[in-house]
Amino acid sequence: MKTERSAPRKKRKSRSDLRVAVVFLSPLLLVYAVYFIYSIFFLGETSMTKVGISLRNAVDVGWLNFQMLVGDAAFSRAILNNLLFAMVSIAVAVTIGFFIAVALATGVRARKLFYLVFLLPALIPVSLVATVFGGMFQERFGIVNETLRSIGLGALAQSWLNEPGPAFAVVATLFAYLIGLPIMYYTADLAALPTDSLEAALLDGAGTFRIMRSIIYPMMTPTHITVVLSLLLGSFRGLEQVYFSTGGGPGHSTEVVGSYLYGYINSGGKTIGFTAAAALIVLVIALIISIAQMFATRTRKGSR
């Protein structure tokens, strides 16, 4: 009898929860519908046209913009570079970033100062950091080559920004340099980590690196996934890192989607349909990455 009575009560509670959820979510859903769905619709419509930034006198061109993008090696290179730069920053974040976060969480002296040092690059404008990097690596007058020459290592001085390999390394360093946000993610989740496992490990005589590698690192898996996803998707929003350092060059060797699109948007010509098509393709890629992450996360939750 108790079960028969509690079932309708549960149903009523469920309905009530749904109503509350709808009330609280409806403003956000409305904003989402107006801005996000409209934006995608707008992009889709514009991507089928040849039109300038004023969006006047659009000419319908069907799938031509997508065909041009598929055949444009610079666009493919930009997408590939985004993924490569993301991989570099992910590798740095889940190793060095993780290590720094754990080290700082152990209560070292001047902890706040270290936090400031590591978070600062993420807090100042990326454009500024990238501009400084660009100046530092200038071949003739940059401080990197000047320093190498002054200490007798002039042979190591490079054309950092004009040769594909070094230029790629400079931009990759820039992406990796901005690991402040992953450190913040790790720091926040470390504080919520259950301590009983750590205490047990300590009692069993496990050393610091063993605890870090075998206990903390696996327990932070959800944070790793968040870090990986945010850096992967964040790389597609990257523009300043490239625009203010190498400008995407030499050739298109350091081009990313952001710098690729920016060049076309500011051209003053009838390029907005083309850029809308490119943006849609990038959106689809980002969506695929997000869906893949969702499945990855769901599997992990199920297996627990």
Place this chain on the structure above:
Amino acid sequence: MKFSSKLAASAVVVGLGLTMSGCAGAPAADGPVTINYWSWDGAPGQDIVDQEIAAFEKANPDITVKYTEVPQADYKAKTALALSAGEDIDVVSVQPATWAQEVEGYLLPVADWSNGDAVLGALTPASVAQTSRLFTDKQLLAVPLYLTGSAIGIYNADILGELGVKPPQTWAEFKVLSDALKAQGKGILPAVMPGDGWFQDEVTTTIVGQTDPDFFNNVRYNGGAWNTPSYVKALTDYKALYDNGTLDTATLDLDYAGASTAFDEGKAAVLFNGSWETGRILTGNYGVIPFPAEDAANVSLRSYLDVTLAINKDSAEKDASAKFIQFLAAGDGVDIWASVLKGIPAVDGYQLPDGVLTTDLQKASYATIVSLLSNPHGDRNNLGAFSDAAGANTKEALLGHITPQQAADDSQAKLVAGNF
């Protein structure tokens, strides 16, 4: 009830206040008016525009001008969007390139300006004709302010004087300068220039035009090819300047500001840039040379309008806007911006005010600029992002990553692909 009375009283007070403030803010039919003027940095620039506005407002106390300066890199996108969104813009600077047709739907024909004939009557017919070519069906929707061209060289007369080298007109003479600087051993570079793609394209098109004057106009107006033998030869010749030590590839990663700073600090003898940098001759012992050629008889450049001014057709203050444009383009305002040598005014028979050019070097340099801009080998009516792409290929060829022929062919493929 007590609360309601207070609320009602407050509403009345607020309502009256709003009404009164609304009345106070609305301009009287023939009272003071405010116009909004949009331009990009360097056209002619905040400092100069501030002087222009002060002088204009002094002469026209019933008109206030509010100026909005947008960085050049963002100007095309931001201004076009602002116009399409109905932003309150009265006077707008129009970049004389493909962008002009993007915004032409928002512009008031000059024929409908209250002073259109008076303004046009003061300008050279050639500059007015160039302006009309910017728009569909050659309908005149703006008036020209000044002309500029590219590329030119600005040299440090002290450095050349110390070396005993005359200002080079040919590449053979420039090599003499480069060798003399190397022999001197002070680490001074022969030349710096912006390594940005767009400027490398300016340089290449300048070199092509010195031997094939029709090259650029043929591409721009007649659908001509980019990868012509003359273009490939020009790029090959340009690359040879780096290969034989006349120029230094280590400067190709300098941006606009970096190149200018290196020149200002005396680290380079020559700064290659556009004629819009001519004002530098007023700031030091600097002179102007044409961009060198193989043969001194061929020195030349591409020139075109640099800034044109238009009235938003939705402006509520069209007469005041027309008055302001007349002041800037054909009136007392010309002397203000012309005196800093931003460009060659489109005003017919214009002469710089006495006292602007004080040395023989300055006078000779200005004469060189006027001569070059008046006798261009082509229009500097650039092709937007295509210039960046072609310039990036130029740089790739200079660095030896691809051949000049490959660079030309890739640019040609981009030109006809349709994504610009």
